[in-house]
Amino acid sequence: MRVLENLLVRCTSVRVVLSSRGGLDSALLDLATATERGRLLLDPTVARHLGPRHRMSVRVLAKPSRCMLVFDDRSAVLPLAADDLNVGAMLLRNPLATTYGDLFELMWSDARAPQGGPDETGLSSREAEIVELLLEGATDHQVAARLGMSSRTVRAVVAQLQQRYGTRSRMALGFQLARVTG
Incomplete structure (x- = not known):
């Protein structure tokens, strides 16, 4: 966890994907929402759980990939077990970190704002x-x-x-x- 905290302090932006597949690590959730310098991509279950306590730009995707954190496209962290950092995580550097940053951008473009009201299609x-x-x-x-x-x-x-x-x-x-x- 200390490595993640150091990456978070030194980065200018962080992109985070959180999914409830296999449960949600509260330490990971706290870490992911501790900054205003990034974007957060959530599945609907996590979005409902998180509520308004986040300060990042948020979008919801019905089926995001497994959890990942991308720091400035220089480092990426992937938990070894679904979304649980207690089991361990892989720390990836460039060029792999950039690839995960690109994956995040693809998912972000398909995601929607988390509002409960109707969107431009008339659907909630x-x-x-x-x-x-x-x-x-x-x-x-x-x-x-x-x-x-x-x-x-x-x-x-x-x-x-x-x-x-x-x-x-x-x-x-x-x-x-x-x-x-x-």
Whole structure:
């Protein structure tokens, strides 16, 4: 942990990906949110857990890669076990650190702001996450597991969307939503 703290003190920016796959290390969460000099990419479960206590620029991605921290594109830290630093971590230097920085940028461009209200498509962030996963072919159960909710909640959201868009089948809803979401 001391190495991470030293990297954080010396860097001008940090990019962090946090995922709840395999649990969330509270020490990692505290470290990741201890600065204002970076960006934080979260899965929906972590975003709900984190709430407003962060000071970094935040986006939410339905299925980010495993946890990583990238410091100034010069160093990258990857926990050895899912998102638990207690097991150990790999410290990567350039050119590998730059590669992980590029991966972060790709995920960041696909992520959404964490607001709960509707976006430009008229979908709330929760609806948009559900729609994105369903359009990729995920089942209700898979969507529920990934977003930390019940399958029943997913079905209820889909039913509300079907009513809003005037469709009677999931296939018709999929066509409508594909048009709306681009």
